[in-house]
Amino acid sequence: MRYSRFFAPTLRDDPADAEVISHKLLLRAGFIRRVTSGVYDFLPMGLRVLRNIEAIVREEMTCAGAQELLLPMVQPSELWQKSGRWEKYGNELLRFKDRHAHESCLGPTHEEVICDLVSRELRSYKQLPMNLYQIQTKFRDEVRPRFGLMRGREFVMKDAYSFHADEASLQVEYQNMFTTYQRIFNRLGLKFRAVEADTGSIGGNQSHEFHVLAESGEDLIAYCSHCDYAANVEKAISTRVIPSFDTAELSNISTPDMTAVEDVAKYLGVEASQLVKTLIYQVTGGAFDGQIIAACVRGDDSLQGVKLARALAADIVELADDAALKTIGSLKGFVGPQGLACKVLIDTSLQAAVGMVAGANKIDCHVSGLSIARDVADAEIADLREVRSDDACSKCDSKGSEGYIKQARGIEVGQVFSLGQQYTKPLGVLFQDQHGKRAIATMGCYGIGVSRLIAAVIEQCHDDHGMIWPLALAPFQVVIITMGKSETAMSASEKLYQDLIEAGIEVLWDDRKERPGVKFKDAELMGLPIHVVIGDRGLDADAIEVRQRAGSKQAISMASVADTIHSIMAEVS
RNA sequence: CGGGGCGUAGCGCAGCCUGGUAGCGCAUCUGGUUUGGGACCAGAGGGUCGGGUGUUCGAAUCACCCCGCCCCGACCA
Structure with missing residues (x-):
């Protein structure tokens, strides 16, 4: 071309x-x-x-x-x-x-x-x-x-x-x-x-x-530092250290304007893990279609939406609006799982939890001494939490438990x-x-x-100048960059161009009347693997420059350019 | 769908606050000089200023509505 x-x-x-x-x-x-x-x-x-x-x-x-x-x-x-x-x-x-x-x-x-x-x-x-x-x-x-x-x-x-x-x-x-x-x-x-x-x-x-591993990936994947366990965070499981607290009576505590987990924990002088984070969702599809439900994880955990939808066999779960909170007898910022007029799901890490702090479903008020088994007896237990980096790997040998969870971003290219x-x-x-x-x-x-x-x-293969295509994917395998417009350079270029085409190589001949810089920049931007630079200077010295986009360059005689290209291609592929 | 930002020539942007003949750089076209890393000089073409309504003698500029785009969140192979 x-x-x-x-x-x-x-x-x-x-x-x-x-x-x-x-x-x-x-x-x-x-x-x-x-x-x-x-x-x-x-x-x-x-x-x-x-x-x-x-x-x-x-x-x-x-x-x-x-x-x-x-x-x-x-x-x-x-x-x-x-x-x-x-x-x-x-x-x-x-x-x-x-x-x-x-x-x-x-x-x-x-x-x-x-x-x-x-x-x-x-x-x-x-x-x-x-x-x-x-x-x-x-x-x-x-x-x-x-x-x-x-x-x-x-x-x-x-x-x-x-x-x-x-x-x-x-x-x-x-x-x-x-x-x-x-x-x-x-x-x-x-x-x-x-x-x-x-x-x-x-x-x-x-x-x-x-x-495909890349920082720009939209998915988060979790994998074990030790064994071969790897999963999308939508599904990944891990073992967290479950803190235990003393049993206590359920009692109200005044927490004026304390709506965020961090604020409440700080105010009460407890760890975030002692709090129950209760999120209210609107469900579409499945047995709870059209209903409002509550889902709980520990204060220092995040809820995984896909896991919740799976637990409910629902099509869509989305955070409910403030009005919905009223219908189940609670209000924003002070939600707790106890006594709610809706289905309640509890993360497995909370199953045996006692002495917890949660919203009191009353303005400016939380409860302490919450026991899940005692105070939220009819809740369903499910895996809802999203794994965190440094959690222990659940799939690793339970005795050794050497593995811990690491995370990476990925672009999903196949399933x-x-x-x-x-x-x-x-x-x-x-x-x-x-x-x-x-x-x-x-x-x-x-x-x-x-x-x-x-x-x-x-995403995985580029540099400051542009794309870098592997030979098998490149739009053209070779680009011939003709410098200047001298008759000798043009005819030498055209001959090479024809020879390469006959050899079955996909080649782009930059025959434009542009200055050299423009041609170099475009060839690099497009990431074409092999660049052949033909100009009077190179022809006079019989030293034609052959460059690889990914790195090296060499100067060789015009007569052996085609052979050199063939050997580069054989080597690279 | 919620929050934020943006929409002016093909691309990147200024002008808007404070209303008064629509600009800059790149790209494009013509001529010339250049030619091994995004040239230079001279000239030229290209715009319903996203759309509509309103205010005004006069709107790119002010007000309202709509449309589109980008980012974050929600959501999603």
Whole structure:
């Protein structure tokens, strides 16, 4: 490709509305442009990288025995009614009516559609197992799209769905996909970590997420310093040292204007861990749909919202407003679990707690001497607290207990789910087993955020000058930078350009009438792996400069440039 | 959805407080001089100042409403 004819508008300044480095660089280097919130154009440069990632994903999926197909983006509401997710999925599901007033949605994921397809074609256990995948544009109407390709509303995803005659077969495929994902992310040159995960709106009984480690990651993952335990904080467990306090009678204490945990603890001269933090939530979905509930953790712990939703089998839990507090007989800043007119959940770390301090459900008043078992007898005990750094690892050898929890930020680029019969049952994915009996298929699903990976790679691999692409992902492997406009430099460049193309190398020839600095800056910004600089100076001395974006440079004779490029490429890949 | 910020040329910004012919840098076009790290000189094009309503002789500027964008939170593969 000749740069003078190529559509890659670069920017000198960072766009003001980009926050993270990948977003800034993608815009500046002319890879993407924003159309509307969370929706982007992929310009030629961006598309080339996307295609390269797709190629690796395809290769590995094929190698793992999966077959590619393509499912529709527009899906009828009926299928979602069957799975129960038409109501359950919430506002992320973009619903609309067609001209016949038929309700449809844009596919945020494809369990329903694939089950519908397979249910109509599956006859015998002999057809199983089967793993089908696609690489396709998804739409999720995210609450808050941000960071460019990291969290878009429209994005490219690889989603695979496997069907099995039994659970054992599913476990084999789950493991197969797990190792396939490890291979894919390794080939992409990423530092990543697989962690145990909550199953979220997809559901199922087992799940792992793959996180690219980066400070800009939106997820927090917890891992053990000692053993191989690692989990998303939405799910992570740990063992905290549970302090004990003396039993006492329940009594009121005046705490004027003391609404925050720290204030009350300081005022009373106790540790925050002696306080019960009671949070009031509005629940949507599940057995407590539409109700207000209370959830308690220790004063020095944080409540994990996903764990709470899981404990209640709810779709959404959100902090209730002040008016809701009144309906359960309490008020903001002075809530306590005792005597509330609603369901109360208590974190396991509080199960046996005595001598605690909590709000008195009266203005300017707390209680001391609270005993959970005695004073909140009908509460449900559940794991609600979020793990903290330095907690003891629960999975480590209980005798030694050497491990402690550490935390890191991650960008979720893949997730695998063991779904069981959650979708196959309502959508009727049946087959005849060895005994001629009708049986329900067992299912797994496996996603990779393909467009998000573009951002993830940049987050992990860039410097002050711009992106740094590994050879396998680079939009072009080589850029020829022609200096000046002398006839000799131009013709030498063009010859090399043609030679490299014939050798099957993707090469960008910067033949623009720009000054050298401009060309260097653009090539570096775009992160192209190999730069060949051709100018009169180099030609006269027969010392052509070949640079690698990631580091080294060398000067070699014009005649051996092509060979040098070949050997660099062989070495790097 | 709550809190905060912003919206002026393709990009980055000033002007707004204190109303009076819309500016700067980069980018673009023309001509010239340059040419191994984002050149210089001269000239030119490009704007319903996010939209609407109001106040006013007069609104980018003041008031109200709406829309969009960014950040934090809530929420979410």
